[in-house]
Amino acid sequence: MSDAEKQSGRERGEHWWQTGIIEMSPGVIRLRGYEIQDLIGRVSFPAMIWLMLRGELPSEDQAALLGIALGAAVDHGPQAPSIAIARMAATCGVGINSAMASAINVLGDVHGGAGEQALSFYGDIAMAIDGEAALGDAVSARLDRFFIEEKGYVPGLGHRFHPVDPRAPRLLELTREFAARGVVNGRFADIAEAVEAQVARRKGKVIPLNIDGATAVIYGELGFPPPLTRGLFVLSRSVGILAHAWEQSQQSERNKGPLPREWLWAYTGMPARPLPEEGATSG
Secondary structure, eight states: OOHHHHHHHHHHHHTTSOOSSEEEETTEEEETTEEHHHHTTTSOHHHHHHHHHHSSOOOHHHHHHHHHHHHHTSOOOTTSHHHHHHHHHHHTTOOHHHHHHHHHTTOBTTTBOHHHHHHHHHHHHHHHHHTTOOHHHHHHHHHHHIIIIIOSOOTTBOOSSOSSOTHHHHHHHHHHHHHHTTSSOOHHHHHHHHHHHHHHHHHTSOOOBOHHHHHHHHHHHTTOOHHHHHHHHHHHHHHHHHHHHHHHHTSOOOSOOSSOTTSOOOOOSOOOOOOOOTTOOOO
16 A cells, blocks of 8 residues: 555544544543643533533633532432432442433433423523513513413423422522623523513413523523533433432342332233133134
């Protein structure tokens, strides 16, 4: 093979995968252009997440607010399907990675996707405001469309367990504090509170903002697109998943199912019946 052919092959190989995230060669690791040894000990984990996803380092306040949102959603107990699955997987004798993967794989549209849905909803309202609509009119129009076309639960509101999700008011309070310092502008907090207020008027009762709606506010304020909020939730909940998988792996139970042995499922099939005699046909 000629030198020209070798060079051509090397160039084709180098372009097989292309990335602007990492540059790596023997003795060299650069993330988004920064030497890894310069980042280590100087950049926090939330700031590293920001850098990897956005390509630039955040300010200290931006990283702090991102860390607040991530920290708020780390766990919601074994009644949350992802946590229960992590614990059940651990009782089956699989390793930590398998238990975590089992749990993460159920973080879908219903369990884990509401933050993305909420931010998309808020984003539609923000676009209408950018088009000169007043906040109240933009919220009203989006809710009208939701109840006509989409129905179901308004994303980011209500909780099946908590009358008031204790995480949400604190997250909104902190968002307002960061907005007062000019870190964010507070528009998504305004939108979320306006949605909550209009839904209360329509329903005749308050359906409070939940963790998904509140973290969507923060991710929106920080400029993250809706699809990334689901990934950020996975990062956050992975902490709880890891903790529960590890705790369960240190206990003695094996093959621990979703219900205690004395609480069996409701059987709704055929009653007990004899097997047909040999040669007989059914029906």
